[in-house]
Amino acid sequence: MVKFQQIFVLACVLAALLVSPALGKDSQILSGNMFVRFYQDHISGADGSRCPMSPSCSEYAARALKKHGPLLGWVMACDRILRCGRNEVSLVPEKWINGRSHAYDPVSANDFWWFEEP
């Protein structure tokens, strides 16, 4: 099931959404990236990275938020957490990082059907 850390990331994103109207358009807080970076630096860094996907779910969330903004980025992050380590692992290409196999699932593999890369 969903781990505490993943819920924390979502709570951070939620907080970002709540405070976002008061901030500028290009703010890091608006995109939720600041909270994801905090999670990556201070929680995941201490707890250890175990995500079987590449990019990791937090990195995927950061990229989705940056690429598609807080609303769609959040939805895509939730979708990724739901799929993390299950069927996707056997369906996507393998990527080796530091001697460990990861399922390669970038943001572009999940938005290609509606988003055209510039």
Add this chain to the structure above:
Amino acid sequence: MRKFYYARIKPVTCFLVSWAAAGLFFFGTAILAQAETQQLVISPDMQFSYADSLYKKADYATAEVEFKRFIHFFPGDPRTMEAEFKIGMALFYQERFYDAARQFDEIIRKEKQNPFTREAYFMQSKAFIRMDNWGYAQTILHNFLKITDDPDIQDRIYLDLARLHIQASRQPGTDELDDARRFLEQISQANAKNLKAAELAALIKEARTAPQKNPVLAGLFAIIPGGGFFYCERYKDAVAAFGLNAGLMLAAYTAFDNGNPALGAVIGFVETGFYSGSIYGAVSAAHKHNHVQRVRILNREFNLGTTIDPDHQGVFFSLNHRF
């Protein structure tokens, strides 16, 4: 007044000295002549065959240098264009695709009516494909198509363009199979069999009619959490989506029911994300399923390759099959 004294030399001594000088002269001349006969003069044939042997041994870096040497010392030789082309090929095989493309471009600019120039167009296009520059690869072939009158060459261009579009259709979100089919239809009946155009057309048809998942239906099924994933045959994802959404809905309901609306709202907000995410994921899964099906079929494409026969100035067609 100064006096000069002359030494008296005996006739025998004079005779011996003269013979020694003559001997030295003849020996010296003989040694020089010997040295001249050992000096190696490299002919165009020797240089070209040496470069070519390196090329055939797949020592492409050295072959490139030796072909350049051939062009430098024998610029008027009729094999210069072949040497130029093989420099391009050597660069291509060394995976220096940008340099190879430039080399082929030089060949194209130098001479128009030459078998190696014709091959240079195809190879330049291939070099751009290897650099992931599909647009340039297509442009080169389209330009070549405009200037060539040879129906065999035109058919090869149509085939390469069709294959380019098929390869492009392997990329997510790209569908150029209709373009590929259009070019295959332009191949003349005489060459259609040799170029396996019918097989490629059948492959495209198979990719088009492959069993697909309807993304709209997947989205509709996902109204019940996990239903969309189940439809897309992602059973683990379906169970996870159903369990998580049901759990969060129950948690939000319980929080509201216990008079804790703040907690209920937060959980409800998080649940909204997961619920939306499961619908998004289901629609995305249907698209990904369709794409994977297509790629699986297109990867069976007959891989027709062409190359120059260096000995007979002809063109080889090679047929590979990807399993």
